[in-house]
Amino acid sequence: xxxxxxxxxxxxxxxxxxxxxxxxxxxxxxxxxxxxxxxxxxxxxxxxxxxxxxxxxxxxxxxxxxxxxxxxxxxxxxxxxxxxxxxxxxxxxxxxxxxxxxxxxxxxxxxxxxxxxxxxxxxxxxxxxxxxxxxxxxxxxxxxxxxxxxxxxxxxxxxxxxxxxxxxxx
Amino acid sequence: xxxxxxxxxxxxxxxxxxxxxxxxxxxxxxxxxxxxxxxxxxxxxxxxxxxxxxxxxxxxxxxxxxxxxxxxxxxxxxxxxxxxxxxxxxxxxxxxxxxxxxxxxxxxxxxxxxxxxxxxxxxxxxxxxxxxxxxxxxxxxxxxxxxxxxxxxxxxxxxxxxxxxxxxxxxxxxxxxxxxxxxx
Numbered sequence: 001x002x003x004x005x006x007x008x009x010x011x012x013x014x015x016x017x018x019x020x021x022x023x024x025x026x027x028x029x030x031x032x033x034x035x036x037x038x039x040x041x042x043x044x045x046x047x048x049x050x051x052x053x054x055x056x057x058x059x060x061x062x063x064x065x066x067x068x069x070x071x072x073x074x075x076x077x078x079x080x081x082x083x084x085x086x087x088x089x090x091x092x093x094x095x096x097x098x099x100x101x102x103x104x105x106x107x108x109x110x111x112x113x114x115x116x117x118x119x120x121x122x123x124x125x126x127x128x129x130x131x132x133x134x135x136x137x138x139x140x141x142x143x144x145x146x147x148x149x150x151x152x153x154x155x156x157x158x159x160x161x162x163x164x165x166x167x168x169x170x
Numbered sequence: 171x172x173x174x175x176x177x178x179x180x181x182x183x184x185x186x187x188x189x190x191x192x193x194x195x196x197x198x199x200x201x202x203x204x205x206x207x208x209x210x211x212x213x214x215x216x217x218x219x220x221x222x223x224x225x226x227x228x229x230x231x232x233x234x235x236x237x238x239x240x241x242x243x244x245x246x247x248x249x250x251x252x253x254x255x256x257x258x259x260x261x262x263x264x265x266x267x268x269x270x271x272x273x274x275x276x277x278x279x280x281x282x283x284x285x286x287x288x289x290x291x292x293x294x295x296x297x298x299x300x301x302x303x304x305x306x307x308x309x310x311x312x313x314x315x316x317x318x319x320x321x322x323x324x325x326x327x328x329x330x331x332x333x334x335x336x337x338x339x340x341x342x343x344x345x346x347x348x349x350x351x352x353x354x
Contacts, residue, residue, distance in 0.1 A: 049315040055234045057309055087234040142314035144175075 004107035004119055004134050011036075011123045012105040016093040017076045024069070024091060026127070033066040033130075033153055034123040035146055038108040038116035040137060042074045042082035042092075050118070050140045055088050057143050064150040069093055072116050073100050108134065122149040125157070174323040176307035178226050183255045185216065186224035191346045192322055192339050195226040197308040199316040200243060200262045201236035201269055208317045208330040209263040215335050222343060227259060228304040230316050238269050240301065245274040247297035248288055254281045322346075 005011070011034075015025040026034065039050060054061075054068055061068050070092040074082070079092040095102045100116065103109035108119035120141060122131040131149035135141035178184065178193055196212065198205040216225055229246075231239030242262050249258030261277040262269065271292070278288045291297060308318070312325065319326035319335070321342050328334040 140314040142312045
């Protein structure tokens, strides 16, 4: 397994299909926290529960103005069917071609199985990785880690607000 | 793994003695088939341990995949506000295969609660905040699906089968008793 990108690293930008005819770039979300949830596959029981959970917690993520993105190597039509079946209200990105290229950049790809790790990243407003976590592939990592990271991020934003704005100005 | 972040409090729905050596907390979803299967197991476990065990149930409805989980949870809270939480809880799980809003109303009638009040309470979402608070407490405790059990605040990772749960609770009881001996 390649090493997962750690906090403090600039999150590699990417553009991935979000529907069969639309794509989304990480840089478009600059200015708000992003939760990037890599997961092995649509339809498998654990991922289903994990995505169902995030779906349920969306209002909490939104309190922190965070955008949640699911990423797997499934194609956009597969994602569309999965999202429709599970009533998912957040984007699922297809790291489909070249297969797993984004996951590999984040160190969140399982070469042997050819799928994404169950890896979570919280990316700050500036596009820097603030928190990351890789869960055993069969274990649903839940959401408490993400919520805690978002909370810490918002606290940091408040206390370092001045510092951040002066840095931006320079 | 994560532990229970929201301690058991008087507002919780609890069965059994407050002084019981072991408290089993379940986060459940009334439309979840795994919770439905765990329901008789929990009953048997409670019977097995008698006064040594207190059982607490908290709501964790995954409403996007289980559209009836939320009204069912709110109906249980409605019954709870009228001192009939556990009757409603049992009624829902025991009739899970035909869970529907009319069933919830029917169960309310069986409990001799006013049948008109439940639809009104569901309509006004009177009990939604209570259910939401329990759900969010579960999220904070690392609940990631249902059912999730905690034994004396520690997450139970075993199978939701009678023997497995008894074994885990026995271990906690043994620890509790040896701890008491040390203190005494």
